[in-house]
Amino acid sequence: MKDTRITAYALNELRGDERDKFESDLAGDAGLQGELASASRVADGLAQVMSEPGEGLEPRAREQLLRAIAENQQAFRQRRKMARFAVPVSLAAAASIAVLLWVSGGKTAQAPAVPAADGGGVECVLSGASEGSGEPVKWVSASGEAPEATTAGRTFRLSDRAQVLAATRLENNISMTGVPVRVKPLLWDEQLQRLGSVGSEPP
Amino acid sequence: MTPEQIITAALDRYERVLVSYAREITGDLESARDAVQETFLRLSRQDVVALEPRLRPWLFLVCRNCALDHRRKVVRFSTEPLDDADWVSDEPSPPVRAIAKEDAGRLRELVSGLPRQQRELIRLKFEAGLSYKEMAEALRTSVSTVGVQLHDAIKTLRRQWLKNDPGMMTT
Numbered sequence: 001m002k003d004t005r006i007t008a009y010a011l012n013e014l015r016g017d018e019r020d021k022f023e024s025d026l027a028g029d030a031g032l033q034g035e036l037a038s039a040s041r042v043a044d045g046l047a048q049v050m051s052e053p054g055e056g057l058e059p060r061a062r063e064q065l066l067r068a069i070a071e072n073q074q075a076f077r078q079r080r081k082m083a084r085f086a087v088p089v090s091l092a093a094a095a096s097i098a099v100l101l102w103v104s105g106g107k108t109a110q111a112p113a114v115p116a117a118d119g120g121g122v123e124c125v126l127s128g129a130s131e132g133s134g135e136p137v138k139w140v141s142a143s144g145e146a147p148e149a150t151t152a153g154r155t156f157r158l159s160d161r162a163q164v165l166a167a168t169r170l171e172n173n174i175s176m177t178g179v180p181v182r183v184k185p186l187l188w189d190e191q192l193q194r195l196g197s198v199g200s201e202p203p
Numbered sequence: 204m205t206p207e208q209i210i211t212a213a214l215d216r217y218e219r220v221l222v223s224y225a226r227e228i229t230g231d232l233e234s235a236r237d238a239v240q241e242t243f244l245r246l247s248r249q250d251v252v253a254l255e256p257r258l259r260p261w262l263f264l265v266c267r268n269c270a271l272d273h274r275r276k277v278v279r280f281s282t283e284p285l286d287d288a289d290w291v292s293d294e295p296s297p298p299v300r301a302i303a304k305e306d307a308g309r310l311r312e313l314v315s316g317l318p319r320q321q322r323e324l325i326r327l328k329f330e331a332g333l334s335y336k337e338m339a340e341a342l343r344t345s346v347s348t349v350g351v352q353l354h355d356a357i358k359t360l361r362r363q364w365l366k367n368d369p370g371m372m373t374t
Contacts, residue, residue, distance in 0.1 A: 007354040011328065013335045038361045043329075045364070046314070049307045050329035054223035057236050062218075065240050066211065072247035073206050 006032070010039040206251040213258060214243055220331045221266045227319075227326060228270035238269035245269075259333060263341035306364070313363050321356035328353065 005022045008014045014022055026032055057065065204212070221242065226235035242265045246254075254261060314325055327333045327341065335353075339346045 004350045004354040007357045008335070008350055010357070011335075011353070013350070035361075038365055039357050042310075042357050042360045042364060045306065045310050046325060046329040046360075049311050049314070050326065054219050055226075055232055055236075056219045056222055057239065061236065061240060062214075065243055066214075068244055069210050069247040070207060072244065073210070073251070076248060076250070 003032070003035075006035050006039050007043075010036060010043050209251050209255055209258070210243065210246055213246070213262065217259070217262055217331070220326075221262060223330060224263065224323075224326050225266055225270040225273075227322060228267065229273050234273040235270065238266055238273050241269045242266040257337075257340070259331070260337040260340040263327060263331060263333065263337075264343070267341065310360070310364055313360055317356055317359060321352055321359075324349065324353045325356055 005014060005018070009019065009022055026036065056062075218239065221239045222232070222235050225238040226232055229235050229238060242262060245265055246262070251258075314322060317325065323342075324338060327338045333341065335346050335349045338349045342349070
């Protein structure tokens with residue numbers, strides 16, 4: 001019968017209950033003891049024979065390898081630093097946008113829709129008023145990611161196209177702290193009419 | 204330890220064992236050295252600190268793959284087709300040259316006569332000191348398979364090495 005426990009025990013690979021059971025079996029079995037003795041002797045012989053050091057790398061190749069290892073590890077650390085820096089910046093940007101939208105949504109002052117000078121524009125307006133001046137401030141949802149905008153008290157869902165337009169019309173100095181920034185009017189987008197919520201009348 | 208220190212320590216400790224292990228697969232020393240260098244280059248591109256708890260089986264697994272790649276590259280330029288089935292065949296390797304008459308030499312010769320898979324396990328266990336679990340991880344097999352194959356190898360060696368020893372019972 002193939003008892004792989006013999007070799008596993010000789011190589012110190014049996015653990016816990018399995019080892020206890022084997023040792024219990026050993027106690028009353030002379031044949032098993034003999035097999036274990038010979039397996040242990042072979043294992044001891046192999047440990048001696050196989051432990052003799054063999055060939056290694058050539059010294060020059062080894063030096064080049066160590067240099068390459070140092071360079072690769074440096075590159076790895078650089079990549080890791082860049083990855084660590086990118087995540088908080090993205091999170092901060094997303095948080096600022098969320099705060100901006102939340103703040104604007106909580107204010108009560110509503111600015112009426114103002115048609116653009118070219119005759120086709122409707123501003124997507126987030127309600128609010130600039131602090132101190134009382135002047136209505138109009139701004140577009142930052143980067144076009146907000147799903148909704150309010151115009152003249154009515155809520156639109158921005159179409160993908162409108163979001164792209166919004167993003168491209170944003171002024172470059174949009175504040176990351178959530179302070180509203182005056183932006184240019186958007187062109188009228190017929191899709192605003194077709195979207196789920198009530199839309200304002202085109203000019 | 205810094206990552207570089209971990210890698211350097213691993214190189215100091217496992218360089219020769221890995222070259223010997225790879226040589227068993229590639230059949231020649233230079234390809235074996237190339238495989239080991241490639242192994243440590245790949246290690247240097249990893250998060251070594253995270254890898255450290257299982258570094259040893261990782262080294263042998265990657266070294267094995269690199270050695271097999273080298274072996275396949277050699278085969279592509281040869282006229283004889285060779286597939287992985289030959290790697291797992293039961294054919295013994297060519298006999299080791301200049302075998303001494305004492306027991307150690309005889310035992311080493313007997314090891315070289317084992318099937319390839321069993322020789323590989325013997326090297327991983329007795330040259331590299333891997334546990335069953337680490338060997339299973341390096342060879343992408345189960346612990347029980349490692350146990351069975353190693354048992355068969357030891358049993359064969361017991362029978363052949365100790366057959367003339369009156370004090371030992373063998374099956």
